Amino acid sequence: xxxxxxxxxxxxxxxxxxxxxxxxxxxxxxxxxxxxxxxxxxxxxxxxxxxxxxxxxxxxxxxxxxxxxxxxxxxxxxxxxxxxxxxxxxxxxxxxxxxxxxxxxxxxxxxxxxxxxxxxxxxxxxxxxxxxxxxxxxxxxxxxxxxxxxxxxxxxxxxxxxxxxxxxxxxxxxxxxxxxxxxxxxxxxxxxxxxxxxxxxxxxxxxxxxxxxxxxxxxxxxxxxxxxxxxxxxxxxxxxxxxxxxxxxxxxxxxxxxxxxxxxxxxxxxxxxxxxxxxxxxxxxxxxxxxxxxxxxxxxxxxxxxxxxxxxxxxxxxxxxxxxxxxxxxxxxxxxxxxxxxxxxxxxxxxxxxxxxxxxxxxxxxxxxxxxxxxxxxxxxxxxxxxxxxxxxxxxxxxxxxxxxxxxxxxxxxxxxxxxxxxxxxxxxxxxxxxxxxxxxx
Numbered sequence: 001x002x003x004x005x006x007x008x009x010x011x012x013x014x015x016x017x018x019x020x021x022x023x024x025x026x027x028x029x030x031x032x033x034x035x036x037x038x039x040x041x042x043x044x045x046x047x048x049x050x051x052x053x054x055x056x057x058x059x060x061x062x063x064x065x066x067x068x069x070x071x072x073x074x075x076x077x078x079x080x081x082x083x084x085x086x087x088x089x090x091x092x093x094x095x096x097x098x099x100x101x102x103x104x105x106x107x108x109x110x111x112x113x114x115x116x117x118x119x120x121x122x123x124x125x126x127x128x129x130x131x132x133x134x135x136x137x138x139x140x141x142x143x144x145x146x147x148x149x150x151x152x153x154x155x156x157x158x159x160x161x162x163x164x165x166x167x168x169x170x171x172x173x174x175x176x177x178x179x180x181x182x183x184x185x186x187x188x189x190x191x192x193x194x195x196x197x198x199x200x201x202x203x204x205x206x207x208x209x210x211x212x213x214x215x216x217x218x219x220x221x222x223x224x225x226x227x228x229x230x231x232x233x234x235x236x237x238x239x240x241x242x243x244x245x246x247x248x249x250x251x252x253x254x255x256x257x258x259x260x261x262x263x264x265x266x267x268x269x270x271x272x273x274x275x276x277x278x279x280x281x282x283x284x285x286x287x288x289x290x291x292x293x294x295x296x297x298x299x300x301x302x303x304x305x306x307x308x309x310x311x312x313x314x315x316x317x318x319x320x321x322x323x324x325x326x327x328x329x330x331x332x333x334x335x336x337x338x339x340x341x342x343x344x345x346x347x348x349x350x351x352x353x354x355x356x357x358x359x360x361x362x363x364x365x366x367x368x369x370x371x372x373x374x375x376x377x378x379x380x381x382x383x384x385x386x387x388x389x390x391x392x393x394x395x396x397x398x399x400x401x402x403x404x405x406x407x408x409x410x411x412x413x414x415x416x417x418x419x420x421x422x423x424x425x426x427x428x429x430x431x432x433x434x435x436x437x438x439x440x441x442x
Contacts, residue, residue: 006381014041017406019387029387030414032338032401035186035217038245039298040405046248049294053287060286069289076296077257080226083236087263089276090255090284090292094216094243095125097254098180100276101239102129102146104258105178105210107266107275113177115167116146119154123187123393124180124214133180150176154185155192157199164207178210184228186217186401188394189334189341194232201235210262213237216254217339220245220295221304221404224312224337238262248295251288307404308337314408315340315400318415326422338404341397342418344372344426366396372426373398375433379424384417 010022017040019027032038039046059065070090078086089100102116118124122135132145150167152159160179167175179200184191192200204211218228219242225231227240239262243254267273282288298304312335319333319340332343346368364370373390376398380386390398402411421429 006387016040016042017403017410025385027381027385027387028410028414030400030402030406031387031389032222032403033244033249034389034399035222035244035401036247037249037403038220038222038304039248039295040403041249043248043298043405045294045298046250046291049248049290050250050287053290058286058290063284067284067286067289069286069293070284073289073293073296076293077255080296080300081240081257082230084260085236085240085257087258087260088255089258090253090289092252092254092282093125094241094254095127095130097216097241097243097256098124098133098212098214099127099129101212101241101256101258102133102178102180103276104239104256104263104266105212107272108210108262109177109208113175114148115150115175116148116178116180117150117152117160117163117176118180119182119185120151121154121185121188121190121394122180122182122214123185124182148175154188154190155196157196157203160200161203164203164209174207174209176207176209178212179204180212180214182214182218184215184218184223184336184339185394186339187391189339189343189391189397189399190394191228191336194235197229197232197235201237204238210239211237212239212241212256214241216241216243219243220299221308222337222339222401224308225305226299245299246292246295247288248291248298251291251295253288253292304404305337308339310408311338311402311404311406311411312336314411315402315415318411319400322415322419322422325419329422329426335400338402338406340400341391342400343395343397344369344376346372346426369396371433372430375426375429376418376421378433378436379421379429380417383421386414386417 012020012022014020017029019029021027074088077088091097091100118133118135120135122133124130124133128143129146131143132149135151150163152163164174164176183197201211213229215227229235239256239258241256246255247253267276319342323330323333329344330342331345333340335341373396377388377390380388388398390396
């Protein structure tokens with residue numbers, strides 16, 4: 001963080017896509033809060049909802065009283081999602097939602113199946129359970145985790161079928177209780193084809209495997225539909241997870257939403273109901289749920305999917321143009337809606353830098369790419385007051401993921417400043433960045 005300057009500055013206030021620091025800088029935030037801020041910073045309707053809750057002295061604790069906020073939020077989730085995705089559990093974080101969904105799938109099969117499948121590029125969280133279901137390069141240290149995890153190549157239906165077949169016993173019975181997939185991988189800027197997703201749905205239906213879609217990052221309009229999978233009519237997972245912008249940028253809340261038959265088979269009995277339904281201390285707290293209700297209202301009434309498509313109409317062609325104008329800097333751009341990755345080339349000069357890097361860094365095959373991307377991020381921030389970031393998964397793209405309250409003027413401003421930055425040339429940007437980093441150590 002200190003490499004970019006973020007860690008040295010204090011923020012005074014923020015509004016919409018803008019951050020104002022105490023030293024008077026006005027920063028254009030193109031991170032979108034890493035998926036949290038589809039509503040931007042301090043959306044007035046989100047603030048007003050929380051203020052009303054406090055002013056009216058509403059009750060937080062719900063477990064021995066009926067919570068109208070919990071009921072309303074569950075109802076609204078069911079109204080937004082397709083099919084019979086209408087049974088919600090509402091913990092605090094995306095990783096908890098993923099683990100709850102997996103726990104549901106395991107209980108659905110009564111513990112008689114022992115294999116869960118996830119993709120090779122997956123990112124589902126960093127808790128012990130969700131971390132073991134994460135296949136990204138961030139997992140360089142092995143913690144204990146969920147047993148029976150099997151990996152498959154992303155967007156490869158034949159590989160999934162082969163992996164499922166490999167679990168069969170002598171009678172041909174499948175041992176897979178769940179398949180967990182990100183329809184759009186926000187950490188790598190890759191997405192599943194419609195053919196793959198529909199094939200996966202057919203496979204899971206045929207084998208009675210619980211199909212879980214992780215839409216924690218991509219939900220609430222980010223990719224041009226309310227959830228990414230909803231661009232394909234009739235495609236319905238058994239469980240979908242959501243978090244990040246679900247809380248409107250203010251509430252720490254997540255959800256997994258299951259199809260009614262799946263949820264009921266797992267938990268609809270006196271003995272089993274408490275295995276999941278009240279296991280989180282802050283589950284369903286009033287102000288958090290009231291905030292999420294308003295966050296959904298805003299996403300629907302302000303048509304966040306349409307806003308993402310408006311951003312895409314400017315951002316997509318603009319990034320493609322920059323890739324043509326700076327072929328020595330940009331290897332590829334790809335994305336959809338308001339979520340794009342700019343894949344920067346590491347010039348040959350970085351081979352020497354990599355060789356001179358400290359031992360741990362030199363072993364990282366992506367070190368050159370990371371260094372180049374960091375140099376561009378630093379220049380955008382220092383020279384043009386634009387805040388971006390890069391992913392630690394895949395090929396480490398610079399992420400262009402503005403909030404959905406960002407206007408076309410701000411998008412064009414970003415494109416112009418990125419153009420000016422790349423015009424300096426990557427070797428010069430890297431040299432400056434390394435010098436600044438070395439000088440900061442003295």
